Amino acid sequence: MWPPIEISDIYLGSLVLGLFYGLSLCAPSCLPHITSYIAGVGAGLRRALAITATYNVGRITAYTLVGSLAYMFKLLIDDVNIRPYQSYASIAFGLVTIIIGASLLKRGDKSCQCSLHDASSFHKNNVFGKVDAGSFAMGLTRGLIICPPLMTLLIYGVTAPNPLNPLLMAFLFGLGTTLSPIFLLGGIAGWLLNKATLWKKWIRLAGAGILLILGISAMLSSLVIL
Amino acid sequence: MLETISTILKIIIAAGLISMGILAILIWVRDRTKRVTCLRIFIQAASIPLIFLGLIVGPFGLPQYPQVGNAPRDIVIGTEIFGRPFPDGLSVPVLACWYPSGRTVTCPIWQMQAYLYPFWETGVGFGWGIIYTTTGLERLAIVFGLVILMALLLGRAFCGWICPFGFYMDLLSYIRRAFGRPYRKMSDKVNVALKQLRYVIIAAFMIISVILGSKAIFGVQLVSGTEKGGYLYSYASAPYCQVCPMRPLCVLCEVAIGAMNSTFVFSHTKGLFYEAGYYITSINMAVLVFVTISALAYRRLWCRICPLGGLTGLFSRFPPFKKISLLRLEKDKEKCTKCGICKRVCPPQIKEVYEKEGGDVTTSACILCLRCIEMCPYDDCLKLTLAGKIMFKSRNWLESN
Numbered sequence: 001m002w003p004p005i006e007i008s009d010i011y012l013g014s015l016v017l018g019l020f021y022g023l024s025l026c027a028p029s030c031l032p033h034i035t036s037y038i039a040g041v042g043a044g045l046r047r048a049l050a051i052t053a054t055y056n057v058g059r060i061t062a063y064t065l066v067g068s069l070a071y072m073f074k075l076l077i078d079d080v081n082i083r084p085y086q087s088y089a090s091i092a093f094g095l096v097t098i099i100i101g102a103s104l105l106k107r108g109d110k111s112c113q114c115s116l117h118d119a120s121s122f123h124k125n126n127v128f129g130k131v132d133a134g135s136f137a138m139g140l141t142r143g144l145i146i147c148p149p150l151m152t153l154l155i156y157g158v159t160a161p162n163p164l165n166p167l168l169m170a171f172l173f174g175l176g177t178t179l180s181p182i183f184l185l186g187g188i189a190g191w192l193l194n195k196a197t198l199w200k201k202w203i204r205l206a207g208a209g210i211l212l213i214l215g216i217s218a219m220l221s222s223l224v225i226l
Numbered sequence: 227m228l229e230t231i232s233t234i235l236k237i238i239i240a241a242g243l244i245s246m247g248i249l250a251i252l253i254w255v256r257d258r259t260k261r262v263t264c265l266r267i268f269i270q271a272a273s274i275p276l277i278f279l280g281l282i283v284g285p286f287g288l289p290q291y292p293q294v295g296n297a298p299r300d301i302v303i304g305t306e307i308f309g310r311p312f313p314d315g316l317s318v319p320v321l322a323c324w325y326p327s328g329r330t331v332t333c334p335i336w337q338m339q340a341y342l343y344p345f346w347e348t349g350v351g352f353g354w355g356i357i358y359t360t361t362g363l364e365r366l367a368i369v370f371g372l373v374i375l376m377a378l379l380l381g382r383a384f385c386g387w388i389c390p391f392g393f394y395m396d397l398l399s400y401i402r403r404a405f406g407r408p409y410r411k412m413s414d415k416v417n418v419a420l421k422q423l424r425y426v427i428i429a430a431f432m433i434i435s436v437i438l439g440s441k442a443i444f445g446v447q448l449v450s451g452t453e454k455g456g457y458l459y460s461y462a463s464a465p466y467c468q469v470c471p472m473r474p475l476c477v478l479c480e481v482a483i484g485a486m487n488s489t490f491v492f493s494h495t496k497g498l499f500y501e502a503g504y505y506i507t508s509i510n511m512a513v514l515v516f517v518t519i520s521a522l523a524y525r526r527l528w529c530r531i532c533p534l535g536g537l538t539g540l541f542s543r544f545p546p547f548k549k550i551s552l553l554r555l556e557k558d559k560e561k562c563t564k565c566g567i568c569k570r571v572c573p574p575q576i577k578e579v580y581e582k583e584g585g586d587v588t589t590s591a592c593i594l595c596l597r598c599i600e601m602c603p604y605d606d607c608l609k610l611t612l613a614g615k616i617m618f619k620s621r622n623w624l625e626s627n
Contacts, residue, residue, distance in 0.1 A: 196422035
């Protein structure tokens with residue numbers, strides 16, 4: 001057996017913690033949302049990867065934001081304040097998911113009237129052409145919900161004299177989580193679903209419908225806690 | 227030792243009999259429009275005893291429930307890969323269901339789903355009462371490796387020539403023909419939609435399997451009941467198998483011949499329409515009945531939507547696998563007169579062989595049954611090549627007949 005690895009550098013530790021979290025706990029909680037969104041927009045392999053990347057950028061932004069806010073409002077990181085914060089963040093995430101689901105549901109009928117050629121050119125123009133606002137918003141609001149390892153990092157980080165400390169730690173943690181199996185699963189799902197061109201309308205409707213359900217369930221569960 | 231020698235001898239005898247049968251067919255079937263079909267039927271029929279060889283040469287195996295007699299996995303030929311036991315049987319891309327007794331090979335779709343559950347674990351149990359000495363990752367690597375290898379070697383020829391469910395589909399077509407009824411043709415749009423549905427099915431079940439197996443894979447339980455010993459862990463660990471029509475067909479056939487204990491099987495098949503049974507579910511049965519009735523009208527209906535066929539197609543007909551796949555159907559555009567016979571006789575109603583100009587005309591939906599080569603009346607117009615070597619080619623059967 002190898003001896004346990006000790007990581008003395010806190011920044012490297014944050015990155016590694018994010019990496020492990022991204023490879024394990026983080027992936028299944030994000031997978032239903034990401035794959036539903038990929039199905040909902042009718043993305044192929046490249047666009048699915050771009051969506052997953054944008055989602056992750058949204059999460060990193062949120063983590064960094066949470067890190068800087070944690071330093072400014074140190075009161076946030078205690079048991080009394082964190083519960084309502086988590087519930088409100090969860091409600092925001094649910095709300096964004098519902099809005100995205102509803103807009104995809106509305107757009108689904110219109111965009112599926114186009115021919116196959118139009119659909120493929122639509123995707124080509126959108127692969128790297130502009131930022132996918134939906135997946136970014138979803139990642140951003142998802143990242144606002146503070147997960148247990150990030151919470152531990154922030155509790156440690158806010159005690160440091162340097163205000164950049166929690167911010168950098170949260171950023172590196174987020175960066176670590178980007179290496180996640182959802183890249184692989186989202187990419188494969190997009191690649192496979194994109195082959196079923198005649199089912200595109202139904203796939204989009206199903207993806208949008210699932211997003212709506214996920215959003216409503218996230219909101220309801222948070223409201224119950226509140 | 228003696229048992230091993232005896233098994234080897236039995237396998238050699240079986241292989242010898244099959245070879246003699248193939249030779250007999252090639253010598254005696256004079257109608258050139260039926261030679262390949264007769265050969266194919268013979269190989270399909272011969273594959274069934276080979277797939278369920280454990281019923282003939284066993285038992286060697288893993289008596290899981292000795293108190294109830296012959297139950298699944300009581301009779302199974304254990305496989306070794308690189309010196310390590312692989313007790314579920316080799317992964318071959320045919321619907322050789324995992325649930326009945328005596329199988330030598332297993333449907334890779336079951337393996338892919340089930341091995342996600344005890345992802346990292348080895349040892350006894352984990353839902354199926356089997357001792358694994360390999361980890362989940364190793365098992366998944368073996369399954370994917372074998373499927374990719376076989377798809378590259380023979381592509382969807384497994385569907386056309388070996389798959390027991392494909393044979394069942396063919397038998398239903400022959401029954402219809404025996405009553406002098408012509409086949410029904412699907413509209414092109416519906417046919418293409420069905421073929422594309424395979425990829426949706428694969429994607430959906432991949433996501434469902436990962437979500438249901440999230441406790442084992444990621445350590446986070448997303449759905450209650452998927453924990454070890456939970457209801458979903460035991461019954462829906464292989465979600466696709468809950469709807470697959472092959473499972474009830476295999477199990478019912480084995481119950482009928484006495485290879486499985488009917489009391490045991492039916493005691494595990496309980497509940498209302500929505501409730502899953504272990505061997506046969508109501509959904510399984512409904513799909514089997516629907517597919518059986520529909521296949522009486524349309525040839526190879528299930529093969530058009532089969533996700534296993536889709537997976538084999540993905541690993542043989544899409545980049546980067548397409549470039550290195552060995553088995554190809556090729557067309558000589560100089561010799562093709564666009565008579566359209568190939569399009570009319572194709573069981574899964576593929577148009578590409580007719581429509582494409584020439585060269586490699588194999589598609590992911592083609593089951594390589596070679597009916598087009600058999601019926602093409604132009605010498606060397608269509609040919610099947612394995613690593614560039616011609617295996618079959620079209621002949622002018624109009625003159626020779």
